[in-house]
Each structure stands twice: as C-alpha cells, then as structure tokens.
Amino acid sequence: MTAVLTITAALLFVAAALTLIRLLRGPTTHDRLVALDLLVVVLLGGIIVEAVARDAGAHLILLVVLALLGFLSTVSVLRFGVEEPR
C-alpha cells in the first residue's frame, strides 16, 4: 500500500511542477488564475495522500478549508484585480 501512496505522491509532485511552469510562463493573468486553480486541487490531492499514509482522518478537514480558499481567492481576483490592457 505504501508503494501506491509513494507513486501517487510522485505523480502529484510532477503535476504540481508542471503547473508551476505554466504559472511562471503564463502570458496573461487568466492563465495564472487557471494554473493556481489546478495547483489548489493538486494540493488537495497531496493532503488526501498524506492523510491516508498517516492514517489520520482528522487532516481531511484541511480539504474543505483549502477548497474554499482557492475558490474565494480566484473569484476576488477576477472581480477586483484583472484589468487587461485592451
């Protein structure tokens, strides 16, 4: 079982690294927003893997907090921040 968890963690790490590349390279703010969204979900996966590996169910509360944070931050950036030069 631990092998599966390590493989899952490695794949999530690769996904996070690729998302960071898009985050740095993204030409527009919207690309970065999409990349951050994806990064939040990869982090959620990381928390799930960590909670399963450590057999600590209490850590799963973090998922709700992070999901809410990811959603609210993207919405607030879109509402107030993004002014692309037309």
Add this chain to the structure above:
Amino acid sequence: MSAVEIAASVLLLSGSLLAVLAAVGLLRLPDVASRLQAATKLQVLGLVLLGGGAALLGTAADALKVLLVVLFQAATAPVLAQLVGRAAHRARIGDALVRDDLQAAVEGSGLEDRSDRDG
C-alpha cells in the same frame, strides 16, 4: 492486499494520473479557454477519484469529510470556469474565435464600459 486496498489504490493512481494529464494539458494547450478545459476536469473528477480512494481506506467520518469537499468542488468548479472564461473573453485573450456570438451580445449591452467598477 485486500480487495478494498486494491480498489483504493486503483482510484488513487487514476486520480494522480489525471492530475498529471491535466497539468500537461495546461502546458500544451494554446489559449486560456482550452487550458480551462484541462484544469476544470481535474477539479471535480480528480477529487472524486482521490477522495474515493481515501474514503475506502478511512473510516466513515473520513468518507463524510471527503464527500463534503467533493460536493463543494462540484458546486464551485463550474462557477469558477464560467467566471474565468467570461473574463478572458471580455479581455479578448486568445486567438480570435471563428464564430463569436457573445461578442455581439456584449457590445450591444453596453457592458464594455467599466465605469461601474469602483477599481
């Protein structure tokens, strides 16, 4: 490995493979709208797969927490995608669409001027 663990590992592995696929899609797709496609796939399905694996392995309380997050993501992912897509469309990002009905509607409705924004 019992049957439950095998099922959980299949779910976990498919969830993380989907994460890598979405990240690769994010890199290779040309403009914001198509990258949005790759990102929102992961938001709900990725969590369902990974959460399902965790729920199988954990207790009923864990399964409840995972279900809560999955329902929350299922509710907010479409909203996020719509918001980002609309903002990208209004900022005219990405190569021009072959046929763009929304542009006519946006220009007609006077939404273009952002005087209402207090920013």
